[in-house]
Amino acid sequence: MFGAAAWLLLSAASLFAQNGLANPEIERRIDVLLRQMTLAEKIGQLTQYSAGAPTGPGTGRAGYSDQVAQGEIGSFLNLSGAAQTNALQRIAVERSRLKIPLLFGLDIIHGYHTIFPVPLGLASTWDPELLERAARVAAKEATAEGIRWTFSPMVDIARDARWGRIVEGAGEDPYLGSVMAAASVRGYQGARLDSADSLAACAKHFVGYGAAEAGRDYNAADMSEHRLRQVYLPPFAAAVRAGAASVMSAFNSLNAVPATADAMTLTRILRQEWGFRGLVVSDWNAVEELIAQGIATNGATAARKALLAGVDMDMESGLYQHSLRDLVRSGALPETAVDEAVRRVLRVKFALGLFDHPYTPEGLASPALQVELARQIAERSLILLKNEPVNSLPPSVTPSQNKPLLPLPSRPQTIALVGPLADSPVDMLGSWPGKGDVHTVVTLKSALQERIRQLGGRLLYAPGTEIDTASEVGFGEALKVAQGAGVTIVALGEDAARMTGEAASRASLTLPGNQQRLLETVASPGKPVVLIVFSGRPLALTWAAAHVAAIIQAWYPGIQAGPALTRVLFGDANFSGKLTVSMPRSVGQEPLYYNALKTGRPAGNVDLTRPPATEAEKYVSRYIDEINAPLFLFGYGLSYTRFTYSSLNLAGVPVSARALNDGSAELQVSATITNSGSRAGREIAQLYIGQRGTSVVLPEKELKGFSTVELAPGQSREVEFKLGREQLAFWNIAMHHEVEPSEVTVWIGPNSAEGQQAQFKIAP
Ligand code: BGC
Numbered sequence: 001m002f003g004a005a006a007w008l009l010l011s012a013a014s015l016f017a018q019n020g021l022a023n024p025e026i027e028r029r030i031d032v033l034l035r036q037m038t039l040a041e042k043i044g045q046l047t048q049y050s051a052g053a054p055t056g057p058g059t060g061r062a063g064y065s066d067q068v069a070q071g072e073i074g075s076f077l078n079l080s081g082a083a084q085t086n087a088l089q090r091i092a093v094e095r096s097r098l099k100i101p102l103l104f105g106l107d108i109i110h111g112y113h114t115i116f117p118v119p120l121g122l123a124s125t126w127d128p129e130l131l132e133r134a135a136r137v138a139a140k141e142a143t144a145e146g147i148r149w150t151f152s153p154m155v156d157i158a159r160d161a162r163w164g165r166i167v168e169g170a171g172e173d174p175y176l177g178s179v180m181a182a183a184s185v186r187g188y189q190g191a192r193l194d195s196a197d198s199l200a201a202c203a204k205h206f207v208g209y210g211a212a213e214a215g216r217d218y219n220a221a222d223m224s225e226h227r228l229r230q231v232y233l234p235p236f237a238a239a240v241r242a243g244a245a246s247v248m249s250a251f252n253s254l255n256a257v258p259a260t261a262d263a264m265t266l267t268r269i270l271r272q273e274w275g276f277r278g279l280v281v282s283d284w285n286a287v288e289e290l291i292a293q294g295i296a297t298n299g300a301t302a303a304r305k306a307l308l309a310g311v312d313m314d315m316e317s318g319l320y321q322h323s324l325r326d327l328v329r330s331g332a333l334p335e336t337a338v339d340e341a342v343r344r345v346l347r348v349k350f351a352l353g354l355f356d357h358p359y360t361p362e363g364l365a366s367p368a369l370q371v372e373l374a375r376q377i378a379e380r381s382l383i384l385l386k387n388e389p390v391n392s393l394p395p396s397v398t399p400s401q402n403k404p405l406l407p408l409p410s411r412p413q414t415i416a417l418v419g420p421l422a423d424s425p426v427d428m429l430g431s432w433p434g435k436g437d438v439h440t441v442v443t444l445k446s447a448l449q450e451r452i453r454q455l456g457g458r459l460l461y462a463p464g465t466e467i468d469t470a471s472e473v474g475f476g477e478a479l480k481v482a483q484g485a486g487v488t489i490v491a492l493g494e495d496a497a498r499m500t501g502e503a504a505s506r507a508s509l510t511l512p513g514n515q516q517r518l519l520e521t522v523a524s525p526g527k528p529v530v531l532i533v534f535s536g537r538p539l540a541l542t543w544a545a546a547h548v549a550a551i552i553q554a555w556y557p558g559i560q561a562g563p564a565l566t567r568v569l570f571g572d573a574n575f576s577g578k579l580t581v582s583m584p585r586s587v588g589q590e591p592l593y594y595n596a597l598k599t600g601r602p603a604g605n606v607d608l609t610r611p612p613a614t615e616a617e618k619y620v621s622r623y624i625d626e627i628n629a630p631l632f633l634f635g636y637g638l639s640y641t642r643f644t645y646s647s648l649n650l651a652g653v654p655v656s657a658r659a660l661n662d663g664s665a666e667l668q669v670s671a672t673i674t675n676s677g678s679r680a681g682r683e684i685a686q687l688y689i690g691q692r693g694t695s696v697v698l699p700e701k702e703l704k705g706f707s708t709v710e711l712a713p714g715q716s717r718e719v720e721f722k723l724g725r726e727q728l729a730f731w732n733i734a735m736h737h738e739v740e741p742s743e744v745t746v747w748i749g750p751n752s753a754e755g756q757q758a759q760f761k762i763a764p
Contacts, residue, residue: 015243019193020351021277029355030346034339036098039325042342045074045100047321048281048313051088052078055107056284059316064088068102069095072321074345075103075313077151080435082360085146093358101358103349105149105281107432108199109168110134111558112141114370115429115436118500118536119154121381121555123170124577124637126684126706128183130377135187137370138434139199144367145435146360148352149200151248151281153184155235156205160591161584162215164504167431167536167555169210171580172593172634174231175703178238185242193245194353203239205250205283207265208232212252215590217505220253226696228254229731237274245278245348249311251286258293260286261302266310279344281313282306288317299323304333312341369440371560378557378564384575384638385541385551385583390528392547405528405549407571407640408487412456416485417445418464418478418522419492420515421534427467427493430556431501431536440559444491444532447562451570460485464522467495468513475521482522482529489569490519490548493534496556500536509540509587516543523548532565538583538632545631553579553632571640576682576708578637578751582630589626594634594752595699603628635686635703635751641677641713645685645749648756652723656763660739666724671748671756673719675711682710686749687721691742695733701752719748728762 016022034042049061055078067073068091079085085104092102110116116134117124125131135153142150157177158166170180181203188201211221211232223232236247249266250259259265260282270276287306288299296302300323306314307324314320327333349355387404408415421427425441445461452459464478465471482488492515494500499512510516511533520543523529530550533539534557544551552575557564567573582592599621608627612618622628652667659665673685687705691698704727707719721727723746728739741764749755 015241016275016277019189019243019245021243021245021347023351026347026350029350030343033098033100033346034342037342039328039335039338041071041098042338043320043324044070044072045342045345046313046324046338047073047318048075048077048105048315049073049318050078050316051076052080054078056316065091068092071096071098071100073102074100075105077105077315079104080106080142080145080147082144082146082362086359086362089358100346101349101354103149103352103354104147105151106142106147107152108138108142108147108150108434109152109154109432110430110434111436112138112434113366113436113440114138114141114374115433115558116374116377117381117558118167118430118556119169120167120171120536120581121557122377123176123180123580124383124555125377125380126176126578127380127708128179130380131180131183132187133373134377135184136190137373139188139190140197141367142199143197144360144364147199148354149202149246150188151202151204152188153181153201153203153239154205155181155203155239156210157232157235158210158581159593160215161509161537161581162505162507162587162590163210163212164217164499164501164506164536165210166581167500170235172582173580173595173703174234176580176706177235181235181239182242185239185244189243189245193351196353196357198352200245200348200352201239202246202248202281203236203244204248205259206236206247206270206280207250207259208254209250209252209259215505217503218251222255225735226731229735229737233269240270240274240276245351247276247278247280249280249282249286251283251289253293258290258295260311261290261295261305261309263309271310277344277347279312279348280310282311282315282317284315285317287311287314287319300327303327307333307337307341312344369559374558375560375563378560379567379573381555381557381577382564382568382575383553383577383579385553385632386545386548387638388549391523391525391549393525405487405530406569408569410455410570413487414458414460414485415448415452416460416481416488417448417491418462418482418488419490419518420463420465420467421493421532422461422463422489422491427496427534428556428558428561430496430558431504436559442560442562444562444565447566448489451566464518465514467493467515470514472514472517475518478518479521482527487528487530488522489530489532490522491532491534492519494536496536506537507587509537509584509590511539519544519548530569538579538581540584540586540631542585542631571679574640574679574681575637576639576684578635578684579632580634582634583632585631586626588623589630592630595702597697598700633752637751639681639683641675641679641681643681643683643711643750644674644676645671645756646674647672648748648758650746650758650760653760654763655760657739657741658764660725660728660762663725666722667760668720668722669746669748669758670718670720672716673709673711674716675713678713680710680712682708683750684708685719686751686755688747688749688752688755689723689727690745693742694730694740696730698730701747703752721748
């Protein structure tokens, strides 16, 4: 029945065995330990507190030494530095009765010292190998400072740009999200969990957090089981399959059950269906928040419900510490449930080798920053959204030359740089900047200045405004530098710390403050303007898309923001990033995602740019005041060269659902990609399918694969994908994951709207 789940169970089992989460010797050592533990010591293993700057509403707790010595705390978050972690570890290992080591966790989201692009930028590379390398670097740097557990990757599917945490994940697509989730886990955990430089990964937030209603953080989520399984669960399943040692339960309720007390997801799906053997930690204070959510009227009930549902470790609320003992003593909670949770915590500690090597060597020089890799990844995360000769002109005027504005020529010239993000190191680090240091950041202004100096030109700089202000005092100066230059680069966007990430939902998706006005002030028709957008979410750049010659979506590129941008601006490197989120025209389109379910009244060929004039134009799924399509769609991104797709070829037909389901058949689909422009480039070719005649409604198109090709001018290459059970099965009306007889359209193309296509039938 659960064909896919059975397969998942098998592959996860072999990985768990490999990384110590299913090792008989470790299980024996846990048995021995469990027999010696008092109830208080057991509860200690389930208790985690923040020992550093809080990452949620503060509790003001401090002074943990005595509790550690008593074995009453098993884990800390937010503490780093070998000396600091060793000091507490020494108390645990040398003074506590059973010498159980502490586990130190931290949010290492896109780098520790070497800060890479934010996760949405990392995903825009469509390169799991780069992501894995970035995670490996983070693991090496963090473990050198006593951390063995990261609360990453965030694998929540995010389809609503209002939600601030969209920046922390891979975007809107479950397939891409799954590939990226697995890559992060591999990178953090390395080949073996018990290597000194392995970080235990934590897939979060389980589950449905990205579907928070109205894009408002912490809000409830409500969805069908079909959507849950088809869209929101796959990246978690992929992380588990890659051997993730832990999972974090989410803040939101899902279908009226708080995720932190949801046995259906935490136990039935995660553990029973998928065979997950690691530990589940609650999100910050989420156990106590069960009271605010109303499924508990006191702390004891909250603790009981969370533990019984499958939350092993209580992050920060203290309710396990304060309530579990009485609950067990009164018979309200079986001690076996506590034992099981303790076993999972100890399992991860053993698997990490903490019992044998609890300390981190002190006084070692920290590893050098991986500047080169940071630059390379930053370059690959940038997305060229538009590239035309000059800003849009009145219809009567034609541009004097029709060469696109970018790349800029490598000759002496005067360039104006305007905007509050042009020289803001702290914003380049993005949200969750780890231990990132603003002094390691090279901003756009400093890199550009250096480049222009080498070319013998001039850079005129004026910030023009601040990120979020109404004051226009700087506009005059900005206009002056723009008028004095051949090209103006305008660096606009969001305040990374305040407007993106956790607790940073926005009801508006326009440029904050008066930045739009600044843009309109400097971008007069016929002038060349390059807009660079630094943001943690897709913004509605509708005016810019119509009026500005060139637009780059940069997200927050990390410490090498400036060099990466300068290299693509001058064409030393080509663009290859593509969107993993749909960019809206207006906030009213949200949630907006390419893989929406088909409707009975598709807009089809109706002209949506004007209000409906006839019944045929009116009674379709549309807005009367906005078109349906995003401004820039999923998978989209330009290059300095052109790629053409041809010769789509399908092999393996005829095919039956039966043969696909039992794995005895699969199809191959291929296409030829040619670099028909004049520069070398890298293209991310995407495979989509759409199915009709199925038992449930499916999206018109769904991503099922992608492949990157690097092509010299004139060069061609074939990309080939397989279409088997994994690509063609879906959660059907009986809630089975299987292939059904259907009519399938398959596309291979440069984004979610274009490409070569073919049809085939899946017979029963
Ligand atoms: C966030 C988590 C994070 C945790 C610990 C919470 O507020 O939701 O993503 O891992 O804090 O810092």
